[in-house]
Amino acid sequence: MEFFRIKQDIPFMRHALVFNIISLITFILAVVFLTTKGLHLSIEFTGGTLLEVGYTEAPDIEKIRNRMVQDGFADPQVQNFGSTRDLLIRVPLAGDSGTAKVSEQVMASLKAATTQAPELKRVEFVGPQVGKELASDGAMALLLVVIGIVIYLAIRFEWRFAISAIIANLHDVVIILGFFAFFQWEFSLPVLAAVLAVLGYSVNESVVVFDRVRETFKKKRALTTPEVLNHAITSTISRTIITHGCTQMMVTSMLIFGGAALHYFALALTIGILFGIYSSVLVASPLVMWLGVSRAQFITPKKAKEEAVV
Amino acid sequence: MNRYPLWKNILVAVVLAMGMLYTLPNFYGEAPAVQISSVKATVKLDNALLARVEDTLKTAGIVQDGLFVDPNSIRVRLKDGDTQLKAKDALEKALNPDVNDASYSVALNLLSSSPLWLTNLHALPMYLGLDLRGGVHFLLQVDMKGALTKRLDSTGADLRSLLRDKNLRHSGVAREGMTLVIKFRDAETRDKARSVIADSQPDLLLSEAQDGADFKLVGALKPEAEKRIQEYAIKQNITTLHNRINELGVSEPVIQQQGADRIVVELPGVQDTAKAKDILGRTATLEIRMVDDENSVNPAVMEQAAKGQPPLGDELYTERGGRPLLVRKQVVLTGERLTDAQPGFDSQTHEPSVNMTLDSAGARIFKDISRENIGKRMAILLIEKGKGEVVTAPVIRGEIGGGRVQITGRMSTVEASDIALLLRAGSLAAPMDIIEERTIGPSLGADNIQKGFHSTVGGFIAIAVFMSFYYLLFGFVSVVALASNVLLLFALLSMLQATLTLPGIAAIALTLGMAIDSNVLVNERIREELRNGESPQAAIRAGYERAWATILDSNVTTLIAGVALLIFGSGPIRGFAMVHVLGIMTSMFSSVVVSRAIINLIYGSRRKVSRLSIGQIWKPGIQTK
Numbered sequence: 043m044e045f046f047r048i049k050q051d052i053p054f055m056r057h058a059l060v061f062n063i064i065s066l067i068t069f070i071l072a073v074v075f076l077t078t079k080g081l082h083l084s085i086e087f088t089g090g091t092l093l094e095v096g097y098t099e100a101p102d103i104e105k106i107r108n109r110m111v112q113d114g115f116a117d118p119q120v121q122n123f124g125s126t127r128d129l130l131i132r133v134p135l136a137g138d139s140g141t142a143k144v145s146e147q148v149m150a151s152l153k154a155a156t157t158q159a160p161e162l163k164r165v166e167f168v169g170p171q172v173g174k175e176l177a178s179d180g181a182m183a184l185l186l187v188v189i190g191i192v193i194y195l196a197i198r199f200e201w202r203f204a205i206s207a208i209i210a211n212l213h214d215v216v217i218i219l220g221f222f223a224f225f226q227w228e229f230s231l232p233v234l235a236a237v238l239a240v241l242g243y244s245v246n247e248s249v250v251v252f253d254r255v256r257e258t259f260k261k262k263r264a265l266t267t268p269e270v271l272n273h274a275i276t277s278t279i280s281r282t283i284i285t286h287g288c289t290q291m292m293v294t295s296m297l298i299f300g301g302a303a304l305h306y307f308a309l310a311l312t313i314g315i316l317f318g319i320y321s322s323v324l325v326a327s328p329l330v331m332w333l334g335v336s337r338a339q340f341i342t343p344k345k346a347k348e349e350a351v352v
Numbered sequence: 353m354n355r356y357p358l359w360k361n362i363l364v365a366v367v368l369a370m371g372m373l374y375t376l377p378n379f380y381g382e383a384p385a386v387q388i389s390s391v392k393a394t395v396k397l398d399n400a401l402l403a404r405v406e407d408t409l410k411t412a413g414i415v416q417d418g419l420f421v422d423p424n425s426i427r428v429r430l431k432d433g434d435t436q437l438k439a440k441d442a443l444e445k446a447l448n449p450d451v452n453d454a455s456y457s458v459a460l461n462l463l464s465s466s467p468l469w470l471t472n473l474h475a476l477p478m479y480l481g482l483d484l485r486g487g488v489h490f491l492l493q494v495d496m497k498g499a500l501t502k503r504l505d506s507t508g509a510d511l512r513s514l515l516r517d518k519n520l521r522h523s524g525v526a527r528e529g530m531t532l533v534i535k536f537r538d539a540e541t542r543d544k545a546r547s548v549i550a551d552s553q554p555d556l557l558l559s560e561a562q563d564g565a566d567f568k569l570v571g572a573l574k575p576e577a578e579k580r581i582q583e584y585a586i587k588q589n590i591t592t593l594h595n596r597i598n599e600l601g602v603s604e605p606v607i608q609q610q611g612a613d614r615i616v617v618e619l620p621g622v623q624d625t626a627k628a629k630d631i632l633g634r635t636a637t638l639e640i641r642m643v644d645d646e647n648s649v650n651p652a653v654m655e656q657a658a659k660g661q662p663p664l665g666d667e668l669y670t671e672r673g674g675r676p677l678l679v680r681k682q683v684v685l686t687g688e689r690l691t692d693a694q695p696g697f698d699s700q701t702h703e704p705s706v707n708m709t710l711d712s713a714g715a716r717i718f719k720d721i722s723r724e725n726i727g728k729r730m731a732i733l734l735i736e737k738g739k740g741e742v743v744t745a746p747v748i749r750g751e752i753g754g755g756r757v758q759i760t761g762r763m764s765t766v767e768a769s770d771i772a773l774l775l776r777a778g779s780l781a782a783p784m785d786i787i788e789e790r791t792i793g794p795s796l797g798a799d800n801i802q803k804g805f806h807s808t809v810g811g812f813i814a815i816a817v818f819m820s821f822y823y824l825l826f827g828f829v830s831v832v833a834l835a836s837n838v839l840l841l842f843a844l845l846s847m848l849q850a851t852l853t854l855p856g857i858a859a860i861a862l863t864l865g866m867a868i869d870s871n872v873l874v875n876e877r878i879r880e881e882l883r884n885g886e887s888p889q890a891a892i893r894a895g896y897e898r899a900w901a902t903i904l905d906s907n908v909t910t911l912i913a914g915v916a917l918l919i920f921g922s923g924p925i926r927g928f929a930m931v932h933v934l935g936i937m938t939s940m941f942s943s944v945v946v947s948r949a950i951i952n953l954i955y956g957s958r959r960k961v962s963r964l965s966i967g968q969i970w971k972p973g974i975q976t977k
Contacts, residue, residue, distance in 0.1 A: 094796070145789070146626055163796040169787030172491065176922065183920035190912035198905060232855050235917060235928040239859075242913025243866060246906030250873070253902045281876040285869040288818065292811030292865030296858065299806035301799070304858055311862065 051276045055268035058328035065325050069213050072220020079223045084230035085166060089135040089173040091144040094164040100126040101156050109155035110148070118148075124302040128163070135170055180234050187238055188212065191245050199252055200339055206329030207248040210321040211241055218313045222306075232307040240314030243289075247282060247322035254278050255330070259340040267336055271327045279323070286319050354892050354956035356949055364949045367941070368836060374843035376470060377477040383417065383465035384436035386443060389425040389457050389598060397426055405443065412442040418468065429463045436460060457598060461621075478846050481853035481927060484801050486794035487620035488628055492589075492784040494613045499585035499782030500530060500578060507553060507571075508532050509683065514552055520545045523566070532556070532571040542567045582613070585782040590615055596632065615784070621794070629786065638687035638708075640718075643729035643745050644678040654678070669733065671742045679731045679742065684721050689714025695769040698760050704768040705760040715755025723751040732759050734771065743771070804857030811861055812838075815868055823875045825954070825965035830871035833947035837867050840938040845931065853927035863935030866910065870943035873906075874899040879966055888961040896948050903944060911936050 054061075085092045103120050106129070110118040115133050123130035131152075133144055145165045152160045188208055195204035218237055222229050254274035258265065265273065293315065296308040356364075388405065390397055402419065405426060409416050416439070418429040428443075430436045440458055447456045464477045482489050508525050511534065515522050522545065523535045534549075536542040546558055546569055555577035561568040573581070590607055593615065597605045606618035622628050644666045647653045657668045657678060666678045692709040710718055721730070731745040744761030763771070792800075815834070819827035841860060845852060878895030886894060914936060917929035955961055 096795075145791070161793065161795075162791070163793040165789060165791035167786070167789035169493070169785070171493070172788050179920040179922065183916045186916035186920065187913045190916060191909050194908060194912060231924045232858065232928065235855060235921070235925045238913050238917055239862060239910075239928075239932060242910040245909040245913075246869070249905045249909055250902055253905060277880070278876075281872050284822070284876070285872045288815050288868045288872065289862075289865035291814040291818065292807075292861050295811035295814060296807040296861055299803055299810050300858070301803040303800060303854055304803065304807065307855070307858055 051269070051272040052279075053268075053272055054275050054324065055271050055328065055331060058268075058331060061324040062328055065213055065321065068217055068220075072217045072223075075220045075223040076216070079226065081219065081223050081229045082226045084228050085132060085168050085173075086231050087173050087177050087229075089168045089170040091133045091148065091168075092164075092166040093129075093131045093133075093145060093148055093162065094123060095129050095131065095149075095152060095160040096163050097127050097129070097156075097158050097160055099158060101129065101158060101160075103129070106131075106152060106155045110151050113147070113151040113154075115148070115151070129160075176231065183234075183238060184215075184241075187241055191242075195245075195249070195252075199256065200335065202330055202333040202335050202339075203248075203252045203255075206326045206333060207245050207252070207322070209329060210248060210326035211244045211318070213325060214244055214314060214317045214321050215241055217317050218310055221313050222310070227306055227309065230306065232304070233310045236307045236310040236314065240311060240318060244314065244318030244322045247286075247318055248326045250278055250281065251275060251323060251327060252330075255327075255335075256340055259337045263337070267331060270337075271331060275323055275327060282319060282323060286315050290315050354889055354948075354952045356952050356956070360945075361949060364946055368839065368946070371836070371839040371843040373470075373473070374475045374846045375839055377464055377466035377475050378842060378846060380464060380466040380477070382462040382477075383429050383431070384433050385427050385429045385461045385463035386436060386439050387425050387427045387459045387461040388443060388447065389459075390455065397421070397423070401447075402426060404446065408442055408446040409439060412438065414439045414442065417465075418463075420463070420471075427461060427463055429465070459602065461604075474847075476846060476849060478842070478852045479849045480797075480801075481851045481856070482618055482620060482790065482797075483792050483854045483924075484797050484804075484852065484857075485620055486792050486797040487618065488622045489619075489788075489790040490617040490629075490632060490786050491610070491788035492593075492615045492617065492632070493787045494586050494589055494615065495783040495785065496582050496585065496613050497530075499581055500573065501527065502782065503581050504530065504532055504573065507556070511549065511553070511571075514548065515545060518545075518548050520548065530572065534569045534571070536567040536569065537565075539567050542569055545569060586613065586615065589782060589784060593617060593632065614787075629789075632784075632786070637735045638685075638690060639683050639733045639735060639740070640685040641683055641731050641733060642680045642721075642725065643731045644680055645729055648676075648678045667740075669731070669740055669742045671745060677731065677742055677745060679733070684730075685710070685714055685717055689717070693772040695765065695772040696758075698758065701760065703760045704763055704765045705758050706763075706768050706772045708757045708759065710755035710757065712755070715753070718755065718757065719751060719753045722748050726750060732761075800854045801857075804854055804861070808857065808861040808864065811865060815865070819868065819871070823967050826875050826878070826951070827967075829947050829950045829954075830868065830875065830943070832950060833871060833942045834864060834868055836946045837935070837939050837942035838864065840942060841931070841935050844934050844938060848934075850930050850934075851927060852931070853924060855924045855928035856931040859928045859931035860935060863932055863939065867935065867939030867943055869906065870899070870903045870939060871947060873902055874943070874947070875966060878964070882964065882966070888964045889955070891964065892951060892955060896944065900944060903940065907936050907940055 103122070107118060107120045110120070110131075110133075116136055117134060119130075119132040121130050122128065131148060133148060145167060149160070149162060192204045192208050195207055215237055218240065219229075221227070222233070251274055254277060255270060258270045258273050262270070262273070290312065293308050293311045296304050297312070300308055388397070388401075402421060405428065406416075406419070409428065414435055415431065416428050417431055420427040420429070428439060430439055437460075440460060444458045447458065464471070466475070466477065504527050508527055511532065512525050515525075515534075520541055521537065522541070523537060525532065525534045527533075534545065536545065542560065546560070549556065549569070549571070550558060553571070555574055556571040557574050559570050559572075561570055586609055590609060593607050594605075597607065597617070597619065602619045602622055604620055606616065608616045610616045617632060619628055644663070647657075647663050647666065653663060654676060657663070657666070658676065662668045662678055665681050667681055669677050669679050671677050689710050690708055694707050696705050696707045697703065698705045725748050727748065729745050729747050731742045733740045734743050735741075743763070744759050746760075812834070816831040819830050821827065823830065838860070841863070845856075874895055877899045878891050881891035881894045882888070911933060914929050914933035917925055918933060921929050955964070
């Protein structure tokens with residue numbers, strides 16, 4: 043069985059401009075959503091209290107919310123989580139009451155709201171100082187990944203590859219964030235982990251293509267730069283799609299079996315994987331071309347041998 | 353020919369065998385157990401106790417399934433939950449004859465039921481995080497400023513007695529912000545005092561100032577002293593937390609310093625979070641001060657005090673029962689002088705009481721104070737979170753020697769034992785606040801394990817089916833390599849005893865999904881070599897060799913992301929990153945070395961291989977100029 047029976051190199055580079063414009067538009071849209079709607083940050087970042095409670099029968103959410111407001115909670119969020127019998131309750135930080143006592147007060151309020159006794163499944167309380175740190179740590183991690191990858195690719199390949207790979211993949215990150223902003227999906231720590239994992243993962247996609255580009259430059263001297271890129275993409279496309287397909291199978295399995303706790307994590311990975319294929323192949327390669335890659339950068343054979351050992 | 357040298361085959365076999373060995377404990381599950389730990393610093397766990405535990409179980413007719421001793425606890429493994437409860441009751445009765453004066457905590461626990469020889473090899477099951485086993489996680493912030501002001505206050509008291517001893521007259525020692533200000537009438541006394549203080553308090557940085565007729569000496573803590581006090585404060589708080597948590601009888605608590613001023617507390621299996629929080633969060637310290645009797649009965653002064661203007665040197669407190677009371681600011685004794693505190697009953701009134709024992713210095717001070725103040729009232733204050741409460745303010749009837757003090761006041765038996773616990777567990781060097789809390793119920797934990805497990809298995813089967821169809825035998829070998837990757841990853845996690853969390857399980861799934869990439873790269877490359885007309889053996893060799901450089905490059909970039917997450921991640925992210933990084937490393941070994949070893953075993957030794965079972969090869973291939 044073979045899916046890809048490609049007889050000729052596909053002229054991807056002829057449409058390079060189109061691809062770049064498509065990316066630019068999605069990118070701009072993502073930025074617009076991010077700035078207008080913003081991310082729906084989880085309490086890990088904003089601070090506050092979150093409770094997951096289970097009932098034996100589906101409770102009346104409206105009643106619970108009213109009771110909580112009556113008990114002095116400003117703006118409580120009550121929603122179903124996974125099933126109609128499970129509730130997720132979020133209480134924002136409020137001045138002095140930002141202490142660990144909130145969860146007990148909420149439970150008291152819940153007991154008063156209905157005749158059923160709720161079962162406390164999970165509590166998360168995050169103080170204001172922790173939230174700020176998590177946000178800045180997340181940003182630092184992203185920065186470190188970007189710098190690390192750029193340096194590695196610049197040493198292993200060429201700065202042009204490094205720059206275009208990182209631009210292509212940061213554009214994935216922004217698009218994932220754009221999705222989360224548009225649909226107002228909850229952006230939590232596991233989602234952040236997923237985003238960074240995707241960044242590493244799709245860069246490796248570009249690496250596979252670039253590896254081929256380098257090899258083709260050395261082997262096939264008659265080809266022009268766009269032709270080399272076309273050849274490299276075409277000869278790796280079947281691997282690209284199979285690999286991503288396999289990873290996606292795993293992620294889909296997480297979406298199906300993983301329950302609510304892994305839902306947004308898996309969702310972020312799904313978007314990352316789909317856009318990863320597109321961007322690492324069809325965005326990174328044209329960028330390399332615009333940046334002016336040429337055979338001259340690879341035909342110092344001695345150096346190439348040394349590189350292979352690194 | 354594609355043959356591995358013998359050593360390489362042996363290496364693969366040994367690594368896989370080790371993987372198998374260290375993964376093994378995870379399959380045995382957990383058995384109920386009873387954990388015995390000491391709650392008093394003076395009571396040690398020794399062989400005598402071990403013999404007592406064995407005897408008790410024997411006389412109670414309980415069959416134990418293994419006894420484990422470590423420096424902090426003795427654990428008895430039992431067959432089932434019923435025997436566990438029976439054993440707990442029997443041990444509780446035998447070890448703690450007096451319920452009010454318990455020396456040991458006997459708690460229910462779970463132990464791995466893997467056989468002893470595995471445990472002896474340090475082959476332990478993976479350490480599950482709280483989100484998988486249920487429990488409470490707290491992050492506590494230590495108030496360092498509080499530690500410093502506390503230190504300045506006690507230094508102030510020391511200075512007062514020092515100046516009194518040296519007969520140096522001063523007109524007041526007070527803490528103003530983060531400095532101590534001592535006022536003198538003339539410059540000469542100040543100079544004398546300065547040299548005396550500099551000798552006895554090397555931590556203070558002294559400077560002189562003048563304010564009208566007052567000659568002032570201003571003392572501030574030196575930066576290195578501040579640092580030392582802060583380090584001490586966090587260590588002291590950790591010790592105190594240890595003591596308090598031991599009293600709760602939690603099995604395997606984690607109490608660690610995080611950063612300069614934070615403490616992580618993890619209590620697996622604890623469900624009563626309110627109680628845990630109460631015990632942890634309470635920063636009770638005991639202070640004994642004298643009551644200002646004259647002013648306390650003067651209604652005019654009391655009215656002024658209620659408005660926030662108590663007489664100089666006094667503070668307004670409320671007694672249990674609500675009556676206001678003026679108490680001297682000067683502290684006679686603090687909880688630091690306390691060696692023990694136990695709940696009990698007053699022998700005459702049968703009221704619940706707290707019986708305290710003071711150390712020798714404390715006993716001496718207490719004796720002097722009680723002798724000098726017969727007929728006056730003494731206030732015993734419990735300070736919690738900066739707010740004080742007068743537990744009781746008894747009249748001193750006579751000199752109290754021997755350092756044994758009994759407090760009675762309007763308290764219930766429960767309150768008495770809580771106060772005793774708080775006092776006994778030691779005071780915190782600095783106040784703390786809970787800044788993060790996570791509680792996970794046990795049902796949710798089990799649910800999380802199941803969901804994570806199903807996701808991984810579901811994805812693995814899907815990948816296995818696809819790979820076997822698409823690459824036939826080579827695909828199957830890839831799946832075997834992937835399975836060995838799971839094995840090695842589990843073994844590594846068990847060996848390192850890294851905490852496995854739900855994001856960690858997600859990372860296992862994701863890493864497997866990514867690890868198959870290496871095999872796809874190899875298989876595609878072999879197909880390509882075949883397409884270009886290479887012989888099967890040469891294609892295998894070239895396929896593995898050429899794909900290696902690409903595999904390395906692509907894994908390094910993924911690794912960079914993983915390491916960054918490991919450095920900057922906290923909590924759930926760390927768990928994810930840890931597994932991700934380990935998984936990438938094991939995947940490089942399994943997908944290249946292990947899969948090649950198997951392929952070599954299948955094809956390597958054959959003289960003539962006419963075709964490889966790697967799926968159909970589309971011959972026309974890619975046309976280039």
